[in-house]
């Protein structure tokens with residue numbers, strides 16, 4: 001981003017840090033501000049860093065009603081545009097600014113005109129439109145969550161137009177289109193998994209503060225967040241989603257786990273080995289501890305049957321796995337403007 005334009009040295013009046021111009025809201029220009037440093041005045045240039053803007057969390061429900069058996073997509077769409085917006089921040093000049101309200105409207109219009117076959121394809125439609133059809137836009141970042149519904153069972157059959165909200169995971173997608181290419185990240189979050197055996201944790205490093213007992217049989221539970229980067233956009237998004245989830249759940253269930261770290265490695269490698277269109281997997285897993293509750297105090301033996309399910313603190317285990325021939329990610333993982 002280009003540096004803010006300087007007016008030259010302003011009047012020698014101490015001003016609060018972060019002051020960027022007039023306070024009446026009409027014009028805010030960057031200035032070179034005199035600041036006190038070790039008893040001397042020196043000037044300070046303020047630079048506008050990374051920025052983007054858009055409409056966050058447009059809740060959108062697309063229902064396909066043209067057949068007796070309806071279909072539903074319940075989604076939450078966030079758009080962010082990247083480009084030459086310096087003047088909007090520095091001068092209050094909106095001439096290049098496509099309002100966030102318009103971005104929201106575009107999502108609703110596209111839900112009808114393009115359809116919501118999958119959140120990945122819908123995100124690509126939106127991002128391609130903003131970059132391809134709206135002149136100053138250089139990059140678009142679309143993030144979408146999808147909330148799952150399952151058909152109501154009525155008299156033993158799936159109902160055509162009634163659903164129950166599924167309490168399971170939230171599906172996610174993050175699409176970036178810019179001058180370097182098109183990037184799609186699929187994912188899920190809040191996939192709550194628990195296994196009541198098949199998990200060990202022993203042989204760990206100990207020091208004077210270690211109290212944790214070693215175990216060869218414990219409960220392992222997590223609320224998994226997973227993201228996977230595709231190396232192509234020529235993908236059957238629905239089929240891949242189902243397959244990734246199936247593979248990860250299978251690894252979690254069947255691995256005799258020596259630690260959550262090892263479980264994550266196996267989940268990620270299972271996905272990368274089975275699905276060639278995925279080149280990178282990022283996993284985040286809170287270790288939802290289940291501690292044996294001390295009912296021995298009441299003269300009752302606890303043979304790994306009664307637990308205190310602590311909600312915090314929790315271990316937080318994270319890993320990124322990548323193929324050694326993965327194409328560059330460029331801005332694929334960048335969600336926010338210079339933040340986080």
Ligand SMILES: O=c1[nH]c(=O)c2[nH]c(=O)[nH]c2[nH]1
Nearest residue numbers: 201212258259260261287315
């Ligand atoms: O799977 C685990 N990994 C750890 O790093 C860890 N640390 C801990 O206290 N319990 C566990 N469990």
